[in-house]
Amino acid sequence: MFAVLLAGLDATVVGTVMPTVISNLGGMALYSWVFSAYMLTTAVSMPIWGKLSDIYSKKKIFYFAILFFLIGSVLSGFSQSMIQLIIFRAVQGIGAGGLSAVPFTIIGSIFTPEKRSKGAGALSATWGIASILGPITGSIIVTHFSWRLAFLINVPIGILSVLLIKQYYSELIKKDKQKIDYFGAIIFVISILSFLLAFLQFGKGAVFYSSEVISFLLISIILFLVFIKMEGRFGNPIVSLENYRIKSFGVGNLLAFLSGFAIYGVISFVPLFVQSIQGKSPIMAGLALMPMSLAWSFSSFSSGQIIPHYGNLKMIRIGFLLMIIGFTLSMFLNYDSTFIFIILFIILIGAGMGFVTPAILVTVQNSVEKKNLGVATSSQMLARxxxxxxxxxxxGSILSNSMQRNFDILLRSGTVVSASEILKSNLDNPQILLSSKMRSQMLPDELNIVLSVFTGSLQNVFLLALIVVLLAMIMSFQLRKF
Known part of the structure; x- marks a missing residue:
């Protein structure tokens, strides 16, 4: 649990201290890569950590994951430039991939299939707690200490995690030595990395048919086809496509993908709405997600306790139902909506995600043999x-394109007679357009129109999330009860 808390805290603390890091190290143009490098290496390393934990000692693999994470943390804390920080964050992300997958695998090996949900629910709740403590911890660090402490603080927590695992976790399962298909692993990792880079470029403003996006997607597709063709020829593959032919495994991972698709829209755009549209402080923007985190933690823990009595399917469907209600309410969001209304619909979405997360994890874990728990767990994490x-x-693309399109409609219809050039040039960048500096340069009527256009565009984003969750609810009826 401390390991999961460690990874969760780091993900949220760093976001809070980064403005201070930029003021110290410079390199504003590289800002987003501090997060992207970490996310990319976390994602692509998950399947490898999962497979290794199935073949070798889970305890030893956990130690290696902690080691990678702490080395990356210490090096990040002593970075002297943004380039160094990005490289060391990538190292840290490799360890984070193990911390995201191996603890849930350990839980799966400790508990029987009927009781795994309790451990999974407790660990899932820890992520929610970390998302609450992270911003608070980050704020205290940058206010009273050096930003470097945000990375170095991971060391004592990591050491405590190792001591607890060493003391209280014993493995009784004897591992069969297997030859790993390292060639296939490299092909798979580069394929996933290229796929993620394509969508990162797309999210940063590149059009979908741009040369960067198309190139990364082609590389990803070609290498994935090579991986399918060569799967298992040089040893035991890190990702066995045979598992996806198991209905519960395949559908469970699809539900993880769909729920991740929907929930990150809330995490990304609600703070932007609160700060940029409603003019609240950055602190209030951060606090807007706190009720969702609390609801997520509470319902994750509750779901884990309830699943043994009522089954995984009921928790999944209750969770998606709550998310459907929450996203439906979000369609009524206006730029002058009350803070209470915002909290209401994000609590419902967070609570729904909390019910869904451990139930899907248990569904995927229970669909395979115990010797494949690591692969099952990491596949679910990777899918999300x-x-x-x-x-x-x-x-993000829908938001920018909707704003551009809606504003063009207003200009053509005569609703808006004219718009300043500085306004027109930033229609594809909501963060800049809605900054306090830009707002101060707009006329009152112009600002009201921009706020209305943005809110209407954001509703399109939430509409897509609603459609995705509805699809997830429909797909959940393909699962069977465990």
């Missing part, structure tokens, strides 16, 4: 990460 990355990219 891919869904989140693709979702944020597509939703």
């Amino acid at each position: 990460t891919l869904g989140g990355t693709i979702g944020v990219s597509i939703m």
Whole structure:
């Protein structure tokens, strides 16, 4: 649990301290890559950590994951430039991939299939707690200490995690030595990495048919086809496509993908709405997600306790139902909506995600033999990460394109007679357009129109999320009860 808390805290603390890091190290143009490098290596390393934990000692693999994470943390804390920080964050992300997958695999090996949900629910709840503590911890660090402490603080927590695992976790299962298909692993990792880079470029403003996006997608597709063709020829593959022919495994991962697609839209755009549209402070923007995190934690823990009595399917469907209600309410969002209304629909979405997360994980784990728990767990984590990355990219593009299109309609209809050039030039960049500096340069009527256009465009984003969750609810009826 401390390991999961460690990874969760780092993900949220770093976002809080990065403005201070930029002021110290410079390199504003590289800002987003501090997060992207971490996310990319986390995603592509998950299947490898999962496979290794199935073949070798889970405890030893956990130690290696902690080691990677702490080395990356210490090096990040002593970075002297943004380039160094990005490289060391990538190292840290490799460890984070193990911390995201191996603890859930350990839980799966400790508990019987009927009781796995309790452990999974507790670990899932830890992520929600970390998302609450992270911003608070980050704010205290940058206010009273050096930003470097945000990375170095991981060391004592990591050491405590190792000591607890060493003391209380014993493996009784004897591992059969297997030859790993390292060639296939490299092909698979580069394929997933290229796929993620394509959508990262798309999310950063590149059009879908741009040379960068198309090139990365072609590389990804070609290498994935090579991986399918060569699967298992040089050893035991890190990802066995045979598993996806198991209905519960395949559908469970699809549901993880769809839920990740939908939830990251809320995480990414609600704070932007609160700060940029409603003019709230950055602190209030961060606090807007706190009720969702609390609801996520509470319902994850509750779901884990309830699943043994009522089954995984009921928790999945209750969760998606709550998300459907939440996203439906979000369609009534206006730029002058009350803060209470915003909290209401994000609590419903967070609670729904909390019910869904451990139930899907248990569904995927229970669909395979115990010796494949690592592969099953990491596949579910990877599916949600891919869904989140693709979702944020597509939703960001929808937001920008909707704003541009809606504003053009207003100009052609005569509703808006004219618009300043500085306004027109930033229609594809909501963060800049709605910054306090830009707002101060707009006329009152012009600002009201921009706020209305943005809110209407954001509703299109939430509409897509609603459609995705509805699809997930329909697909959940393909699962069977465990």
